[in-house]
Amino acid sequence: MSLSEVFDPDILTLPLYDDAHRALAGEIGQWCGDRAEAWASPDTTDPAAVGRAMLTDLGRSGWLHHLDPDQPDSDMRALCLKRQALAYHEDLADFTYSIQELTAAAVSRHGTAEQRRRELPGLADGTRAGALALSEPGAGSDLAAAVLEATPEGDGFVLNGTKTWIAQGDIADVCIVLARTGDGPGPLGLTTFVVDGHAPGLKAEPIGAIAPRSWAELTFTDVRVGPEAVLGERGQGLVVALDTLERARTTVAGAALGFARRAFRLARGHARTRRAYGGRLADLQLVRSSLARMDVKLSAAALLTARAALATDLGHDHAKHASTAKLYATEAAGEIVDSAVQIFGAAGLVAGSPMERLYRQVRSLRIYEGSSEVIEMTIADAL
Known part of the structure; x- marks a missing residue:
């Protein structure tokens, strides 16, 4: 597999990246390419089991080792490159990787030394699955409306309520849970907890x-946790949750690039070989125009993602850049995949085909880690 299949080499050569990033791109691309044949026909009957197997492979291969506090950390540009390669090749590999990153980020950025020592090594070697339990049936994007209760009892708490749409919730060994401790009105009454997934x-x-x-969907019925379960400060749970999601937005843009680039390459390859109207699809002006628009969107998304990642790595104010990259890249990915299906025609609708899978896989990116509408409001507030 050539590096140019997954990444745009012209963008990788820009000063936005360094030699270590370019080497990483080659390594993760090769690792995924070695598994491409096995991933070509994924077993979708039990995504939890597949996710657990993916997690084991990612951990064993060292792609999560930077989550261990005793190992060198990974910068944002590296995270985006890894997600781009994983998403290009296999949705569940990217999904599993991203949730481990989210869970570990919450602990590493806001946890005590003991919490980091206790939770991060297992997340880093892939032996323990993580989950970020924020959303509720009545509180999706509006996290401040969370109502799951954490009632003080002795020096600990008792959790009761429901969380829904929790990624890896059915295989999680550790959950980061946003709950209402009632320390103040609205967002001031929320606290995050580190909860054993088998409690x-x-x-x-x-x-x-x-x-x-x-x-x-996670249901908490009299789940007891001790004082050591509080992540960050009591009453600052929304700060922990939003900080974790905000930093992850740039990596979502990286994943969107992977999905979109795969769709573009498939559509371009099909257009070059499909005979139509006495020639090839790629000879038709409307098809050529569609491919050109797709390529422009890919370039713009890649540059916005790199800018946001670099701003984070340099310690600059990155919130607006991250939101911009996430909004543009995910919306563009949806448009690119849709255009690719159109080029394939009926062949793009065949159940289980790469295009059909991409069409379903890419849709959720415009919702999680902040829906496009919420992201637009975030950007507007920063103007």
């Missing part, structure tokens, strides 16, 4: 989705 009273019910992934 008594915690039940996970898998949720089916249009793209097979490990989603679950």
Whole structure:
């Protein structure tokens, strides 16, 4: 597999990246390419089991080792490159990788030394699955409306309520849970907790989705946790949650690039070989125009993603850049995949085909880590 299949080499050579990033791109691209044949026909009957196997492989191969506090950290540009390669090749590999990153980021950025020592090594070697339990049936994007209760009892808390659309919730060994401790009105009354995914009273019910992934609804019934479970400061749970999601937005843009670039390459290859109207599809002006628009969107998304990642790595104010990259890249990915299906025609609608899978897989990117509408409001507030 050539590097140019997954990445735009012209963008990788820009000063936005350094030699270490270019080497990483080659390594993760090759690692994924070695698994391409096995991933070509994924088993979608049990996404939780597939996700667990993916997690084991990612951990064993060292792609999560930077999550261990005793190992060198990974910068944002590297995270985006890894997600781009994983998403290009296999949705569940990217999905699993991203949720481990989210969970570990919450602990590493806001946890105590003991919490980091206890939770991060298992997340880093792939032996423990993480989950970020924020959304509720009545509180999706509006996290401040969360109502799951954490009632003080002795020096600990008792959790009761429901979380939904929790990625990896059905295989999670550790959950980062946003709960209401009542320390103040609205967002001031929220606290995050590190909760054992197998704690008594915690039940996970898998949720089916249009793209097979490990989603679950979590029900907490008198789940008891000690004072050591509080992540960050009591009453600052929304700060922890938003900080974690905000930093992840740039990596979502990286994943969107992977999905979109795969769709573009498939559509371009099909147009070059499909005979139509006495020639090739690629000779038709409207098809050529569609491919050109797709290429422009890919370039713009890649540059916006690199800018946001670099701003984060340099310690600059990156919130607006991250939101801009996430909004543009995910919306563009949806448009590119849709245009690719149009070029394939009926062949792009065949169940289980790469194009059909991409069409289902890319849709959720415009919702999680902040829906496009919420992201637009975030950008507007920063103007």
